[in-house]
Amino acid sequence: MHYALCIVHYTLIIMSKASLKKELDLMDRQQLVDIILDIYTARPEAKEYFEFFINPDIDKLTDKVIDKAKKEIARVKRGSYSRLRISKIKALDKYFASFNPGPDRVLDMKFRLFNLCVLQSSLSYYPPALLKSVSNMVLDLIKYADTTGQFTILINRLDRYLSNPFQADRQLKTMIADHLADLGIAINVTR
Secondary structure, eight states: OOHHHHHHHHHHHHOOHHHHHHHHHHSOHHHHHHHHHHHHHHOHHHHHHHHHHHSOOHHHHHHHHHHHHHHHHTOEETTTEEOOOHHHHHHHHHHHHTTOOOHHHHHHHHHHHHHHHHHHTTTSBOOHHHHHHHHHHHHHHHHHHHHTTOHHHHHHHHHHHHHSOOOOOHHHHHHHHHHHHHTTOOOOOOO
């Protein structure tokens, strides 16, 4: 690797986004191509991102995230005690959003992850902390929908979803209803 590129790699590690933009503006086309190819070969995440950038298959990405989420959500010990890690679900949500599939797709993924977690609560025992974490997912949904101009779409979807009897832990349904009531959102949560 060229000495100049080594310096650029080191500089990229310790700089802010604004500084990075400034450095990249100083490079010629070939230097930029070299850096992108170096990143592509050095980092699996970058390779995955660039492959999606070249051939964006959102359905394939969605299926991949949902499959990983289902495996995480289905983790149990001693028969039915859930070992679900909300941090992993949030990481999958963030991973999906990092590909910039569009706000409507991101909201759909957030809702699907929320739905999977809620439905699993009827099959597994969720300890109180996990119930709280899952119920807080509805707050994340509402916040995201509000910031992206999809609030009405989400509220209509939540209304259809929560007003129908669905399989979920009774305590979780109550927590979700309380969150919505605290926000002044009138949705009938069938318990």
